[in-house]
Structures are given as structure tokens and as C-alpha cells.
Amino acid sequence: MKYFLACILSIGLLSSCEKDSASCNYNNSSLVATPTEIAYLSAYMQTNNINALQDASGVFYVIHTQGSGKTPNICSPVTVNYKLYLLSNGTLVDQSFDGYPYTNQLGALIIGWQKALPLIKPGGSITLYIPPSLAYGSNNQNPAIPANSYLRFEIELLSVG
Numbered sequence: 720m721k722y723f724l725a726c727i728l729s730i731g732l733l734s735s736c737e738k739d740s741a742s743c744n745y746n747n748s749s750l751v752a753t754p755t756e757i758a759y760l761s762a763y764m765q766t767n768n769i770n771a772l773q774d775a776s777g778v779f780y781v782i783h784t785q786g787s788g789k790t791p792n793i794c795s796p797v798t799v800n801y802k803l804y805l806l807s808n809g810t811l812v813d814q815s816f817d818g819y820p821y822t823n824q825l826g827a828l829i830i831g832w833q834k835a836l837p838l839i840k841p842g843g844s845i846t847l848y849i850p851p852s853l854a855y856g857s858n859n860q861n862p863a864i865p866a867n868s869y870l871r872f873e874i875e876l877l878s879v880g
Contacts, residue, residue, distance in 0.1 A: 743794030745826025748833060752777025756850035759869065763806065763848070771848060776834045779848035786843025789879040791825050791836050796880030798822040799836075806848065806869035813863065820877050829854050832872070839876050847872040 752760075757777045764771050764779060771779040791797050798820050803813040815821040825833055831849030839845050851857070851867040859866055 743824075743826065745793045745824065747793050748776075748830045750776065750830055750853065752850040752852050756852060756869075760848055760850060763869070769848075771846075774834050774838075776830065776853060777850055778831045778834050778853055780835050780838065781846045782839060783844040783846065784839070784842065786840035786876060788841045790840055791876070791879045793826040793833060795825050796822060797825050797828075797836060798877040798880075800875045800877065802873045803864075804871040804873075805864070806871050813861070831870075832874075836874070836876060841876055841878050844873070844875045847874065 757773070760777070760779050761773075763769075769779075769781065771781050773779050789795075799822075800815045800820050801813075802811060802815075804811050825836060828836075829849070831847055831853040834853070835845060835847050847870075849870045849872065851869060854870050855861070855864055855866075855868065857866045859868070864870070
């Protein structure tokens, strides 16, 4: 009986250790926006007098508040408040709800977020201008977001796990 209990306890401890040390299945994407998409966003920034920086991937961004603390990486769970607008007409098409922020692992989010969220830390806020190839592209499942849409996200990073 002691041997049986010791085996059960060992299995329980080993399996719980395995779960805690499970590796992240996400990798940083090397995908970049097309020159046409970058030109479109550059023209949009210029026309609308937006002083945005451009990430090497083709995401444009404006950091409003840097925040402090832990920098998210591809495997980090992140908790945010966000609003999503269509760049074409400014329509608000999605948002986190007051008191109910959105949480997910950074690697599970669109590439535009993966590239730009590590630029800020918890308490930080950023506006992203994302081309279709780094967002939902032509395979979008959300009817509120037309295929090949350019998007603007207003994001507040609340925490990094």
C-alpha cells in the first residue's frame, strides 16, 4: 500500500511539473507587409498628419504611454483593453468591454499585435495601424471586418503574465 501511494504521489508531482514547464508553441513571425500596404499606410499617416513610427514588419504605431514592468514576449499571456476601428471609414467594429479586459497569449494574436505590443509595458498605451497581411487578411471570419481591411487598434496593456 505504501508503494502504491508513493507511485501515485510521484505521478501527480511529475505531471504537475510537466504542466508548469510546458514550452511555448509560438515562434516569432518573420512575415512583413507588402510594399503596397506600407505605401498605403504611409500615405494615410501623411494625409491625416499622424506622426507614427514604422516597425520593420510594416506595422505603424504611436506610443502614448510607455508603461513599466515586464516586457511581453511571444509566449506571454497579455491582458488588454482595446478598441478596433476600420481605417477605411473609422467605424468601431470591436472592443473589450468595460470591466472585462481581453486576455490571451501574445503568440495567439494577430501578427501586428505580436510585433507592436512588446514596444510597451503594463500601464502603457499604443495605437496600431495594421495592414491586412499582418491582421486578418482575406480569410477573416468576422463579418464586421471586411476582407483585406486596414485596421487601427487603440490598446492599453494592463498586465503581462
